Amino acid sequence: MSANSISSSVHVGARISADLAAKLDELCALTERSRSYWLVEALEAFIPRELEDVRVVTNAVAEGEAHPESYLGGADLDAWMIEHGVTSAAALAQARDELARGELGHGAL
Numbered sequence: 001m002s003a004n005s006i007s008s009s010v011h012v013g014a015r016i017s018a019d020l021a022a023k024l025d026e027l028c029a030l031t032e033r034s035r036s037y038w039l040v041e042a043l044e045a046f047i048p049r050e051l052e053d054v055r056v057v058t059n060a061v062a063e064g065e066a067h068p069e070s071y072l073g074g075a076d077l078d079a080w081m082i083e084h085g086v087t088s089a090a091a092l093a094q095a096r097d098e099l100a101r102g103e104l105g106h107g108a109l
Contacts, residue, residue, distance in 0.1 A: 053086055 016024075027038055060080070064071040081087045 056084055057081075057086055 024035055024038060027033075028035055031038075078089075078092055081092070082089055
């Protein structure tokens with residue numbers, strides 16, 4: 001991290017499980033790095049990938065709304081999402097099962 005990025009940083013807090021905290025602490029001890037170091041490393045690796053996935057879906061939805069004649073639905077949409085790495089066939093099947101049982105959580109799809 002550069003001195004400039006430290007001065008423009010913001011504090012973010014999150015609660016994590018005791019098990020995950022223990023693993024993080026072990027990693028910190030073994031590498032002689034701080035929790036902050038490893039959390040920033042993890043977020044820098046994870047967020048850009050997830051953000052790109054969400055952008056792909058958001059753009060596809062906007063395109064579908066702008067051009068409903070070319071809108072993908074049903075099996076075509078499933079195939080597109082799997083092809084573009086947005087989800088997997090197993091994840092879609094699990095979500096459908098949970099939806100059918102009324103167990104699908106907020107934000108699952």
